[in-house]
Amino acid sequence: MKIDVLIRACVLLAFWICGASSIAQAPANVGPTPTATPSLEQRVADLEAYVNNSARGSDSSNATVTSVISGPGPGHNGWMMTASALVLFMTLPGLALFYGGLVRSKNVLSVLAQCLGIAGLVAILWWAVGYSLVFSRGSPFFGGLKFAFLRGVDSQPNGDYSYWVSQNIFAMYQLMFAIITPALIIGSVAERIRFAAVLVFVLVWMFAVYIPLAHMVWGIDGLMNGVWNPRAKIAAIDFAGGTVVHMSSGWSALVLCLLLGPRLGFRKEIMAPHSMVICMIGAGMLWVGWYGFNAGSALGADGIAANAFMTTTLATAVASFTWAMLEYVLRGKPSVLGFCSGAVGGLVVITPACGFVDATGAVIIGIVAGAVPFFACTKLKSWFHYDDALDTFGVHAVGGTVGAFVTGLFATARVNPNLASQAATQNGLAKIVGHMLWLEQLKAIAITILLAVCATAIIGAIAKAVLGLRIPPDIERQGLDINEHGEEGYITG
Numbered sequence: 001m002k003i004d005v006l007i008r009a010c011v012l013l014a015f016w017i018c019g020a021s022s023i024a025q026a027p028a029n030v031g032p033t034p035t036a037t038p039s040l041e042q043r044v045a046d047l048e049a050y051v052n053n054s055a056r057g058s059d060s061s062n063a064t065v066t067s068v069i070s071g072p073g074p075g076h077n078g079w080m081m082t083a084s085a086l087v088l089f090m091t092l093p094g095l096a097l098f099y100g101g102l103v104r105s106k107n108v109l110s111v112l113a114q115c116l117g118i119a120g121l122v123a124i125l126w127w128a129v130g131y132s133l134v135f136s137r138g139s140p141f142f143g144g145l146k147f148a149f150l151r152g153v154d155s156q157p158n159g160d161y162s163y164w165v166s167q168n169i170f171a172m173y174q175l176m177f178a179i180i181t182p183a184l185i186i187g188s189v190a191e192r193i194r195f196a197a198v199l200v201f202v203l204v205w206m207f208a209v210y211i212p213l214a215h216m217v218w219g220i221d222g223l224m225n226g227v228w229n230p231r232a233k234i235a236a237i238d239f240a241g242g243t244v245v246h247m248s249s250g251w252s253a254l255v256l257c258l259l260l261g262p263r264l265g266f267r268k269e270i271m272a273p274h275s276m277v278i279c280m281i282g283a284g285m286l287w288v289g290w291y292g293f294n295a296g297s298a299l300g301a302d303g304i305a306a307n308a309f310m311t312t313t314l315a316t317a318v319a320s321f322t323w324a325m326l327e328y329v330l331r332g333k334p335s336v337l338g339f340c341s342g343a344v345g346g347l348v349v350i351t352p353a354c355g356f357v358d359a360t361g362a363v364i365i366g367i368v369a370g371a372v373p374f375f376a377c378t379k380l381k382s383w384f385h386y387d388d389a390l391d392t393f394g395v396h397a398v399g400g401t402v403g404a405f406v407t408g409l410f411a412t413a414r415v416n417p418n419l420a421s422q423a424a425t426q427n428g429l430a431k432i433v434g435h436m437l438w439l440e441q442l443k444a445i446a447i448t449i450l451l452a453v454c455a456t457a458i459i460g461a462i463a464k465a466v467l468g469l470r471i472p473p474d475i476e477r478q479g480l481d482i483n484e485h486g487e488e489g490y491i492t493g
Contacts, residue, residue, distance in 0.1 A: 036065040043068055050076075053300035055163050072157055073164035079301040080165045080173055086292025087176035091115055091183050094289050098282030098340070099187050100489075102390050105274040106479025107191045108489035114198050118183045121199055125206055126175045134214045135161065135174065140223035140233065141212050147171075160220040162299040173296060174214075181210055181245045187390035188253035189469075191271075192263050192476055195484050197469045201256070201459060208455040209252065213448060214244050224444050227418050230426035236444035237411060237419070237429070237437070239308065240297035242352025242403040243448040250397025251449050252456040254388065259460040260470050262387035264477060271389075276336050283340035287316060290347045294354040307415055308354040311362035312347065315354075318363055319346025322370025338374075341395065345373040348399035353407040356419065361410035368406060373399045404445050408438030 038046070038058070042065060046056045050073045058067040096115040100108045122130070132147035137160070147153050150171060158167040182202040186193070216223040217238050224243075226235035238244060263271065273279055294312045298305035323342025324334035349369035350362060357365065377394035388394060413419040413433055424430040432440065463469055470476075475483045482488055 038065045038068060050164060053164060053298075053302040053304075055159070059159050059163050072155060072166040072169075073300075076162070076164040076300040076302075077166055077169060079305070080169050080296060080299065083292035083296025084169065084173040084176055086289045087173065087180065087296065088119075088289075090286050090289035090293060091176070091180045092119060094282050094285030095180060095183055096282070097278050098286055098344075099190065099390055101275040101277070101279030101282060102187075102273045103190050104271060104479075105490055106481055106488075108274065108481065109485055109487055110195070110480035111186065111190060113195060113485050114186045115183050117195065117199055118186075118202055119179050121202060122179045122182065122206065123175060125203070126171075126178055130178060130206065130211060131171045131174065133211045134219060135171075137221050138215070138219070140221060141216060143215050143219055165299055170299070177241060177245060177293075178206070178210060178214075181241075181249050182206065184245070184249040184392055184396055185253045185256060187392035188257040188388045189260050190389040191480065192260055192389075192470055194467075194469060194471050195480075197463055197467055200467055201463055201469075204459045204463075205252065205456065208459060209248050209452055210244070213248055213451060216447075217244050217444070224447070226424060226427060226429040226440065227421060228423050230423040232423075232427045232429075234440055234443045234447075235424070235427045235429035235432065235437075236404075236440045237356060237407060238352045238404065238444070239355035239407075240294045240351045242348075242400045242407065243444055246348050246351060246396040246400025247404065247445070247448045248452045250393050250395070250400055251452040253392035254386070254397060255453055255456040256460050256469075257388050257393070258386055259457075259464060262385075263389065264473060266387045267385065273337065280336055280340055283343055287343055287347065290316070290351075294347075294351060298355055304355050304416055304418075307358075310359060311354045311357055311365075312350055314359060314362040315350035315366035315369060316343050316346035318366025319343065319349065319369035322367050323374050326371065326374050341377065341391065342370045342374070345369045345395050345399050348373075348396055349403035349406070351400075352403045353410060356407060356411035356416050358410075358412065358415050361412075365403070365406055365410065368402060369399060372402050401445055401449075404441050404448075405438060408441035411437060 042057055046067050046069055049056045050069065053076060056067050057063060058065055058070065092115060096112045100111045103111055127150055129145065129148050131150065132145050133143045136143040136146040138144040153167050153171050155166040155168055157163055157165055158170060161170055182205060186198060217225060219225060221229055223232065224234040224236045225232050226237050290312060291309055295305045295309040298308055320339050320343035323345065324338040327338040328334040346366050346369040350365055353365060373395050376398040377391045381388060381394060411419060411433055418424070419433045420430045460469065471480065
């Protein structure tokens with residue numbers, strides 16, 4: 001009965017948010033309908049625009065001619081379909097295996113089920129209103145309902161975000177980000193949270209945290225979209241999700257694990273990963289999939305994507321090596337878990353910066369990414385005794401926060417000319433790149449932490465009181481797999 005009441009309340013909350021945001025929705029700009037046939041010079045200019053991943057002449061609001069190649073560009077579209085598959089690959093099976101290998105064998109299926117459940121739930125939400133509330137025009141905090149139920153989201157590009165990628169491909173690419181973000185949170189509460197609680201928490205959390213934050217950072221009229229919103233009040237930058245994905249999930253993970261309390265036997269029993277082989281396979285899949293995450297955020301197969309590919313590789317490799325070498329020096333043995341954790345830490349920290357920094361910046365970021373999360377996971381957790389089971393806070397919250405800040409230190413318009421775009425010039429971003437950008441990054445960091453922590457505390461407290469977050473002690477001792485899902489990951493004998 002309690003579950004029904006809470007779910008109904010969540011649905012009402014969702015529709016209330018949708019209704020409020022639609023009030024603020026701005027009307028689309030409607031220009032003259034171009035009818036004239038383009039000249040040879042204009043057709044050549046369109047081809048140049050395709051190669052450079054820039055706007056055609058017919059994309060301007062006052063265009064008077066049509067374009068012979070008015071739809072998506074096959075090369076950019078092809079890359080974005082590939083990138084979308086790579087980002088989904090990060091969650092299924094990458095994150096599922098990475099987290100699954102780190103828990104005890106009696107709980108491995110619970111992690112896989114949570115990843116699968118979140119993928120299905122978020123996909124339905126994204127189709128209904130999620131995509132529209134993030135990427136249609138509206139207010140600085142929410143989009144509107146123009147694209148609700150993916151209405152009008154077809155193979156034609158949405159010029160607010162890309163001139164050469166079909167909007168349906170763009171919507172699916174962004175769906176993969178929306179799936180992996182709440183899935184990261186479960187690492188902090190692994191082995192002790194109810195499956196029903198995960199679904200209810202994620203449903204509300206997406207409306208309260210992910211959707212408004214994603215619109216503020218990436219929405220064309222978002223509060224913190226320094227690159228593309230000429231009226232952005234905070235001229236911050238986030239190339240692929242340092243604030244939207246890693247900080248939001250990491251800080252929420254800390255609050256949720258504190259609400260649940262530690263696992264039975266925490267700091268008294270050995271809770272070693274049941275399979276480092278599976279963990280390493282998952283980490284490798286995350287690394288490979290992350291190229292879609294980072295290089296795909298250029299929204300085209302262009303030079304910015306190429307730079308993001310390079311910086312992602314350098315920072316990740318350096319961070320993985322740095323973490324393991326710190327273990328070698330301080331503990332005498334470099335572990336496979338250390339290499340894996342360092343790689344994930346490097347991927348997290350370089351994410352907001354990858355399309356804005358050069359190779360030297362990436363190497364420096366890699367060293368920082370290997371060292372800072374290492375001490376957060378090994379020292380901070382032991383000092384404060386919180387049970388962040390799979391180090392979601394230490395890697396994603398700490399790493400994401402560090403990444404957002406160092407992006408402000410190393411970003412340069414030499415790598416990404418969009419940092420000096422017309423919108424960036426109007427909102428002041430172009431003037432502070434290479435100087436005081438880190439101050440705008442701090443503002444974005446503060447808003448992200450405040451939103452994630454406060455919203456998660458409220459959602460978690462209500463869910464704990466009404467639904468119950470934690471499984472009973474006897475089930476926790478026996479394991480979640482057999483009790484929550486009626487299955488076992490391994491059958492021996």
